[in-house]
Amino acid sequence: MKNNGYNLWLQYTDIENSTLKKKYLSQIKNIHSFGNSETIKACVEELERGFSGLFGDDYFLDKEASNNVLIIGTISNLNDIHQKNLKEDVLQIKKDGFIIKKIEINGNKKIVITAKTATGVLYGVFRFLRELQTNQPIEQIKIIDSPKVDVRILNHWDNLDRTVERGYAGFSIFDWHKLPDFKDPRYLDYARANASIGINGTVVNNVNSNALILTPMYLEKVKALADIFRPYGLKIYLTARFSAPIEIGGLKTADPLNEDVKNWWNEKVKEIYKYIPDFGGFLVKANSEGQPGPQDYDRNHVDGANMFADALAPFKGIVMWRAFVYSEHNPTDRAKQAYTEFVPYDGKFKDNVIIQVKNGAIDFQPREPFHPMFGAMPNTNLMIEFQITQEYMGGATHLVYQPKLFQEVLEADTYRKGKGSIVAKVIDGSLHNKKLTGVSGVSNIGNDINWTGNHFLQSNWYGFGRLAWNPYLDAKSIADEWLRMTFTNENDFVNPIKNMMIDSRETVVNYMTPLGLHHIMATNHHYGPGPWVGNLSRPEWNPVYYHKANEKGVGFNRTKTGSNATAQYAPEVEEMFNNVSTTPEIYLLWFHHLPWDYKLKNGKTLWNNIALKYQQGVNEAENMISSWNLMEQYVDESRFKEIQMMLNIQYKEAKWWRDSCLLYFQQFSKMKLPDGVEKPN
Ligand code: GCU
Structure with a gap:
């Protein structure tokens, strides 16, 4: 049968093992849902879609059944008796975490999928479907899981004319010309796919931003998308062009300390929230590669970021301020510039600012040592930016399974608070006790029928989402899940191809x-x-x-006899990289x-x-x-x-x-x- 890959990892193909299928069916005779929010409706729809695919013609709901049923709803909407039964478990979930648990009440067996929020229930539903897709037993099912990171977000480098900067999968999926009236069904599938892996935010326009996105004509279009994404827990964010007050506001300056400029942004933010009450906030690329920014007015990153932060704070919005800065006037080493420009400002950014740092100090290379800013700003919120799209790794034609790269960075030891201060601990906030945390990925999605231009590169979107949810996961087990959901559960396929995926990253290097x-x-x-x-x-x-x-x-030579970029790392790491015999050979010519x-x-x-x-x-x-x-x-x-x-x-x-x-x-x-x-x- 022709499969064009449109359904991604949500293939829901008929379960081949008939004994297993029967077992599943005997435990899921009916769906009882509690609450009627759009998200809970989306849960039911997804379960029905999933079951009809997985169980095929054998699927039917017994409306009378009260034994062997599936219960879904937020904990506050469930019956008292369910609530009582799950009291201890609820204590273990955080934020949008969920519980999937088999319980027995008065002789009736039930699988309950619940959470504190409806989005949490949706995550639980997708997780339950994954258990079925990967043929896991559900007799004793008990899964309690919560995201370890707050903002799990895609960055689309999509322009308003639908070209995609560094995009290799066709044009942008966002058809600004036809929005807001034409709502491509694909927007909904995009939201489903993201929710299925826990992604809860999306920046829909390029970091090299066009101020027009902030005009009413475009905000109406953005609102249409936000309305479609909302039930799936997917928040919209926009990039803000620093010079927008001049370009679309008629002001003479964009100086962040100028009162008119501040007012202009305050009003703009208010206006955005009228369209999109749950708008997430801004992503800003400033004073980087020719983009406007506070330094154009002799101001600094703190002045710029905090201006946006003040405008967004009343609405609980955030500013993701990028640290990707470098200039042709830097005489020694581009790798040093971000650290040099940002670290002195540690502690100066407002609470709703998060500094977005690329995984390495140059630019998404097939391999880079971890960025020295990780762990070096204990008093600043700091998130990581990965590039899912393969700008430097063969576009969409080369098979590179990137979660292996992501994991390598997340596991790197910064030594900032002694041994074991790995990047993942900076990112989930545990190293420095941070309240706002995030992981972002530059999207590899376009309007190609298979979304990513190459079937295998769907795994990078998938794996990104999984690691954003839990940065301690293992790339190999993510590949395993993805292969089973996307292709087949046959071990003779999954095992060799999983190894091929895992090795593919070293191959490209x-x-x-x-x-x-x-x-x-x-x-x-x-x-x-x-x-x-x-x-x-x-x-x-x-x-x-x-x-x-x-x-x-x-x-x-980045050692102390060269550019001395090594000095930006903690002493243990610095020493390791300064010495050629202790520098891991994978980084040899990076430092020597x-x-x-x-x-x-x-x-x-x-x-x-x-x-x-x-x-x-x-x-x-x-x-x-x-x-x-x-x-x-x-x-x-x-x-x-x-x-x-x-x-x-x-x-x-x-x-x-x-x-x-x-x-x-x-x-x-x-x-x-x-x-x-x-x-x-
Ligand atoms: C790279 C990339 C640019 C992009 C930039 C960024 O330099 O080549 O296209 O705009 O990164 O991350 O801002």
Whole structure:
């Protein structure tokens, strides 16, 4: 059967194992829902949609049944007897957490899905459906789970003309031209998909913002989306262009300390809340890559962010202020700038400001050490930004399972409060006892029928949501769930393909940027290799700035004898990175400039190691094709073939990467390729 991938991981395909199906059916004879909010209605609809798919023709509800039924509703809407039964469990849930529990009352067995909020119930419903989709037993079901992070949010870099900055899955799903009257059913499916993984916010427009989004004409359109998303617990946020008071407000300045400017934003915020009473707040990119910001008026990030914070505070809105700043006037090292600009302001931002920091200090490379700001601002709310879309990892054609990358960053130890001060603890607020926490991901969604341009990259949206909910999850178990829900529960499929996904991240590092190389992608579009000098106006956009290859060696010296970026880390980490022998080899050339004949731990020269890594990446890309080719019997024809074609592109381009980089670097190393590395043709 043709499967175009539209249904994502919510495939709800007929459960093949008939014994299991019978078992499930005998325990879910009816759905009793309590409360009639839009969200509870959405819960019932989703359960019906799920059950009719999973149980097929065998599905029917016995309206009379009171034994073996499913109960759903917020705890305050349930009957007293249910409430009493769940009293202890309720104490364990936080925020939008949920309880799924089998209970027995007067001889009647029930599975209860409840929470303090209706959104929590919805999360429980999706979780219950996942249990069925992945064929888990439900006889004794007891799952109590709560999100560990408050703001779990997608950042769409979508423009109002529907182009998507760094988007590889078609045009924007948000059709501003036809909104507010034409409500594409896809908006609802988008909300469902997000709710199913616990995502509770979305910024619908680009960080390189257009002030028009804040005009009444667009706010009406935004309102239409907000109304569709609301039952799914998905809040709308917008990016705010710093110079909007000039562009759409007719003011002469956007100085954040100017009273007219402050008033203008106060009024604008009030107006937005009239359209969208639960509006989430603003995301702001200021004084970054040419965007306007407070520094244009000799003000600083605190002045800028706090101005928005004051306007939003009466409505409980928040400001996500991005720390992605760097300038061509920075003489030494772009990697240092965000820390230098922000850390001195620790403690100065208002409570409803959260500083949004990219996972690494450069820009979403296949591998970067964790950003030194994590853990370094104990008195400031701080959230992480991942890039789900693959700007630097082969667009939508390369299969890279990114939760592995996300997990690597979340597990990195900042040592800011001694050993074990991992990034995840900064992010969930536990390290410094923070009240406002967040995880954001630059979306890889577009209007392609399969949403992400490549069936496999749906797993990155999925995995992002799961890790935003719980940053301590394991990428491998997320891949397991996703494969079962998206394709099949057959272990002979799930196990090898799960391994393929897990390895795919290291594969891309190997054939693009091994051993700490970075930002050597082609200029501007960043697709494909381009370690040579680009035609670029700014030095730090040039790949040579990052690899610094010459006849003596290669790599960026960020130690105390170089840019001293290492000093931005806690002393333990600084020391580790300053010393070449304790620097993990995966970050070698990120921190050190080393001679081509420098010997690595395996006794081989740096040059040989680089060459062998590129070759390894190519071999692994080829192996992915072989692994996939064995799976034809488990996957519908259309998805099987599309994925196969993509893997072939990836293999071809892995060779392109290897050949280009090795030929380029060889001019400097002047060394032969080691045995086992294919000669570029
Ligand atoms: C990268 C990307 C830009 C984007 C920027 C950002 O530099 O190439 O397209 O605008 O990140 O995160 O703001």
